[in-house]
Amino acid sequence: MRRVLDIRRGCAAFLALAAAFAVVAATPAQDHSRHSFDRAEKCALVLDDPARDAWQKPDEVIRALALAPDAAIADIGAGTGYFAVRLARAVPQGSVIGVDVEQDMVRYLAERAKREGLANLTTQLGAANDPRLPAPVDLVMLVDTYHHIPTRERYFVRLRDAFKPGGRLAIIDFHVDAPMGPPLRFRIPPERVKQELMRAGFELVQEHTFLPHQYFLVFRPAARS
Ligand SMILES: C[S@@+](CC[C@H](N)C(=O)[O-])C[C@H]1O[C@@H](n2cnc3c(N)ncnc32)[C@H](O)[C@@H]1O
Numbered sequence: 702m703r704r705v706l707d708i709r710r711g712c713a714a715f716l717a718l719a720a721a722f723a724v725v726a727a728t729p730a731q732d733h734s735r736h737s738f739d740r741a742e743k744c745a746l747v748l749d750d751p752a753r754d755a756w757q758k759p760d761e762v763i764r765a766l767a768l769a770p771d772a773a774i775a776d777i778g779a780g781t782g783y784f785a786v787r788l789a790r791a792v793p794q795g796s797v798i799g800v801d802v803e804q805d806m807v808r809y810l811a812e813r814a815k816r817e818g819l820a821n822l823t824t825q826l827g828a829a830n831d832p833r834l835p836a837p838v839d840l841v842m843l844v845d846t847y848h849h850i851p852t853r854e855r856y857f858v859r860l861r862d863a864f865k866p867g868g869r870l871a872i873i874d875f876h877v878d879a880p881m882g883p884p885l886r887f888r889i890p891p892e893r894v895k896q897e898l899m900r901a902g903f904e905l906v907q908e909h910t911f912l913p914h915q916y917f918l919v920f921r922p923a924a925r926s
Pocket residue numbers: 715734738748777778779780781782783784800801802803806827828829830832843844845846849850851
């Protein structure tokens with residue numbers, strides 16, 4: 702029981718099985734950007750629970766992104782690597798950089814990449830307001846992380862410089878009425894994401910609707926006027 706409670710404190714606002722669970726598990730902090738994910742091994746039990754695949758549909762998500770085998774990808778808020786390791790396998794001649802603000806997640810993901818023989822998966826300790834990407838990429842992906850970014854408009858204005866020509870930004874996050882996910886007050890409806898990113902200089906290019914609990918939006922930097 703104690704172990705279960707610990708996991709809840711660290712990660713449960715993310716993957717609760719019901720809204721009630723999410724409410725019970727919610728951090729008392731008003732600022733969800735400061736939610737704690739600093740116990741990676743415990744978080745992995747939740748984030749990498751195989752039961753997640755049924756609704757997260759990682760293979761479908763990656764197929765929908767139609768990645769070139771040599772694509773360069775940044776997974777911002779990579780956590781324990783649920784998507785980062787799958788992306789690394791999907792781009793054998795490419796590269797994936799898993800960015801996280803939590804040192805323990807970065808440590809865990811680096812160890813996981815080594816353990817799983819993924820030489821094309823590297824890690825980066827990001828700052829809350831800057832992912833500190835070392836080079837431009839073809840795809841930036843944020844899964845269940847958008848709502849953690851504290852000053853989003855400024856963050857994404859700056860992120861526009863992180864793309865190679867033709868680069869894309871993919872955002873997956875929980876619907877307001879999903880039976881799991883962060884506490885309700887931290888959820889951001891897709892229409893707001895679109896407005897925020899439009900103001901930050903992106904345009905929507907695709908909207909996938911096959912995920913049962915999350916929206917999946919794909920943007921590209923708009924031409925600068
Ligand atoms: C809910 S978890 C999602 C992890 C992973 N994307 C997944 O789908 O399993 C959110 C992650 O974002 C990280 N995070 C929070 N704020 C961040 C920021 N400003 N920049 C990068 N990572 C951030 C947290 O430390 C955590 O690992």
